[in-house]
Amino acid sequence: MNETVIAADLRKTFIGPDGKPFAAIDEVSLAVRAGELTALVGPDGAGKTTLMRMMAGLLKPDAGTLRVLGTDVAAAPQAVQNRISYMPQRFGLYEDLSVQENLDLYADLHGVPLELRRERFSRMLEMTDMARFTARPAGKLSGGMKQKLGLACTLVRSPDLLILDEPSVGVDPLSRRDLWKIVQQLVDEEKLSVIVSTAYMDEAERCGKVFVFHHGRLLAEGSPETLRGRARGLTFTARPPEGTPARDLQARLIDRPDLVIDAVPSGGDVRFIRRATGDDPRLAELLHDAPATPRPEELEDAFMMLLREHGKERGHAEPANGNDSAPQVAINGDKGEPVIVVRDLVRKFGDFTAVASTSFEVARGEIFGLLGPNGAGKTTTFRMLCGLLPATSGHLEVAGLDLRRARAEARGRIGYVSQKFSLYGNLSVRENLEFFAGAYGLRGAALKARVAASLNQFDLDPASRSGLLPAGYKQRLAMATGLIHEPDILFLDEPTSGIDPLARRTFWRTITSLAAHGVTIIVTTHFMEEAEYCDRIAIQDAGKLLALGTPHQVRQQAAGSGARDMNSAFIAIVEQGREPHGATP
């Protein structure tokens, strides 16, 4: 048997939040080859998860047929479930059970014989580098480790087909690399068939075949090479003039959708895709001070092209130009003076040191990135800065005040967008905005005007229920809320985790224009390419500050290890930091 999954005219309809049915999977026909890695990619709401759940027999198709491993999965889900392994987006580890107990449970459920188990476990623990932690409760593991344990639990036996739903969301680059190493090894050694959905194009690039989904439809399929071909001849790198941040050039390019399909800052330069039908003189004019050179096309380029082609129908709000998308924030004081001062900051939980003697300063109007592996102390540092957690010792100043001790008014000058969606899900968009505007002291006509401006700026529908918005829109609402009172300083904790590349571009466009208007931005992220938007970044691991400087300086610091992009620079720096002391959890 050469195909693991064969779908024909597959359809699955749900009732939407507005009470109308919508097709999560719409007339999809596909065939997945055995013995290789297959990727499903697409923006939020493309139908990837629905399709995977149907393959796993957890949802029944409304129309069409779906055969998995030769069995009609709708007719005999258990027969399929006995042979496949499936790792949902949020793998259900039992947090109160230890690593070993979680593994044992799944081994028992899959009926793995004891004699095979020992060998399999030791291999899994070795591959995930978790042999030391078998007695630790799963809830006490960092996000990346949990994900690795989830994978180990799905792989306690060798399945005929492995289905992974976005295994790397919210996972740091190191753990992401480890996860893929495990999968790759199993594909190479055991000829494992794997279907994986992902938002990372570098992951899709490793696969034998890629299916691109959008709005429940299959937009394109083929090997990464074939897909990449779509962007051939259109991809370039532009070097910004000396002294100009790459993100300014990127903003200039991405604001011209008539000429440029996509642009991202990368390694001090800007990578962009031009329109095939574009007007050469106008593009040359746009790039007048930035020499552009062709570069090899990548899968991400093809993916962005496909999405832009089909994105229109979804009504993605693209800022027409930078000024429109910039909120009108009036900032007092000079650019460049430090607004955040952190000296010898320490935070301990019991005898565990989450943040060890950390010092840095952030200047007004700067975009400052705080990077680090899961569990490195980023979130702890972040929460101390926002006044949500007291420091054990050290000096901490935000806008000249310690937020934890400062009067309430001082808190009125900061905005905060948290890691997970943390607005009132059952309130409407307008109600959420009005509440937070009121909490920040606005009322009457001023409040109405500010809310209307926010709705307009972020292109939000005031009546929709916040909790039911798609991830990209939730993220916009969170931003709108964080900015409702026009703060001087904006804290963003993993704001782009789990949202698609298209929405991420829009998001960063807003951030860069805010910074241009003097708002100070502190941001954490797991997408290393996003660090390229920052003026300066800090890399933290095990509570210690390992690197601090401009993206260029940080790449330089890792230059010895041959790192070329931010992702490999990050991995190199963290590994260097861990070496002398041996690995720390």
Add this chain to the structure above:
Amino acid sequence: MHALIEYLAKIHFLIRKELLALFKDPANRSLLLLPALLQALLYGYGANYDLTHVPYAVLDQSRAAAATELVARIDGTGVFHRVATLTSSDQIVGMINRGEALLVISIPSDFEQRLASGSQAPLQVILDGRNSTTAASAAGYVSSIVTSYNESLGNPAAVAIDRRSWFNPNFESRWNMMPALIASISVMQTLMLAALSVAREREQGTFDQLLVTPLRPMQILVGKAVPSILVGLFQSTTILLIILFWFKIPMIGSLWLLYLALFVFTLAAVGIGLSISAVSLNMQQAMLYSFMLIMPLMLLSGLLTPVGNMPGILQTLTYANPLRFGIDLVRRVYLEGAVFSDVAFDFIPLLVIAAITLPLAAWLFRHRLA
């Protein structure tokens, strides 16, 4: 002045948000209204100590006129319903064991002769004591029927007792139970609502978003307490209306005093709820602590059994129980028409509880975080 308006405006936004979050969800709306309504009706009928229906059996071995008359008197009360007329004493055991009859009246064969000879005639009453309260009431009924029968035979009681019952002329236990339900049904959900309010925000991450705003702990406290109090008073009103217009139990006291009492009582309950909420890390813990608390509060409140019947040490413990004073206040204002000076003492423990728990909760909002 401006600062005060701004201070109050922020609280207003918080209260509005809380109420919206509570009542936008149709499931929540019904979860907050229906249980109060259903419980008031169900317990209004079900929570009843009054014996209205006594199934009984007769074993008449005399088959004489006197016995027939006595049995006729028993049947005539409307409370006793004869389910069987036995023919042999062997049948008594079965009747009682199977619960078919609550009591069996056994009339000996020489009943008539004894009465005729002017001596005492024994009337045997066998009671099912599995529910001792019911048994005692039934025995009381039989005894009063026999007394009046004796009077008709020319045996006036030595001392006659003129009974008057204040506040509840017919001794209806529903009159006792229903006003107590005004306080006790609403307290369960009010306390849990308050207990979950902060815990839910903590679990969903919205509490951090709230704490980074310029809102002060006192504002958050008021903003959190008012919606729960409103829900509590709303539920109390629902039950009050059912009692007034469905069960038609007349209210004697002042409505203002009743609502003042309910307000202070709900305030104390919400204070406890918010303290639980501020201590809990997640909703599960908040629910657990609430259960742990609600059970003893109910049992030691005088709702089911009078506080006066409890041993001394437990009676002392009830001073920390807002429900005890809430029930007492409502009963006395509603049924006895008590005025403020009569019940002033009951307010003290409630105010003390509120004065301890509310500031504690406000302090814990920010300090529980670590």
Add this chain to the structure above:
Amino acid sequence: MNASGFTTRLVALTRKETRQMLRDRSNLIVGLLLPVVLILLFGYGLSLDVKHARIAVVQEDSSPTARQTVAGLQGSTYLSPVWISTMDEAERMIRAGETDAILRVPADFSRQLAAGNGRVQLLLNGVDSTTASAIDGYVAGALAVPAQQAADRAGNKPAGTASVAIVQRTWFNEPGESTWYFVPGLIVLVMTLIGAFLTSMLVAREWERGTLESLFVTPVRPLELVLSKLAPYIIVGAIDLAMCLLAAKFLFKVPMLGSLWVIIVASMLYLMVSLALGLYISAATKNQFAASQVALLASFMPAMMLSGFVFDLRNVPVVIQVISHLLPATHFMSLIKTLFMAGDIWPGIWKSCGVLLLYTVVLVAATRRKLRKSLE
């Protein structure tokens, strides 16, 4: 699949549930500590037996005859009389809640008594109707004794006057103590509690944490999930039952006429119903908050208020009786009270146990259906 797969998976799942139960301290607090608190509260705190009821005596006639008449009040353990000088003061006391009743002996009592027309006034606070009725009875009893003696001394022997005397025998609870029926009822409540507050969380928690999705795509069967979630809580229930029985026997000295093994078997059967009901609520609501509210309002509160625990079902309207008899708690309540106070009455045992068994089977099947492996 074959039977050994079933056993392996069931053992693995049960082990998992047991570990989770033991590691979450809140489970043990609700499962073991709350029952102890309830046992003590029910055994010592709840009583319908009025003792030392407060009664204000206003003796407007202070003649020896009158004093003789009310002397009986002092001898009663049920009443604690206080002599008050004026009726106004006594009425104030009843309003202020300082006394439950007033007994007034009018100024012309002796004179009227001599004329064969002695009357006293008893004024009761009827708010607590149960206590009021009880006081009424106690006062009548207390007055009857001396009056009878006085009449006897006066030589007023009721010669030739025929009367009926009640010879009362109360079966099953001769002393008429409410503790005797509260304590068996307590077993019902504790068994209900474990189901309502513990198992009602189990499935909802797995839905909320997303663990079920991973579990579904394994060879596991819905029935195995249901059985493994019941197993550890049966042990907790058994421990609680043992505590209740020991407390009943040694602490409260409640008679247990029925055979111990029948009591245990019946209780365990009800425990199964209660656990399965909690599990069903959990699987149907998929949400911990909703599950807890439904369990409290649909399982625990009715078990306390409508099962015949405190309030006799003979007193309620037919509609409520029908609702009561839909509750498994009602069937177990009548069974356990009978077993404690009346003994092994087999027809009743068979019937109630049959009903409970039916509930168990239906609820387990319904939960299994709710847990069929689908996310729709």
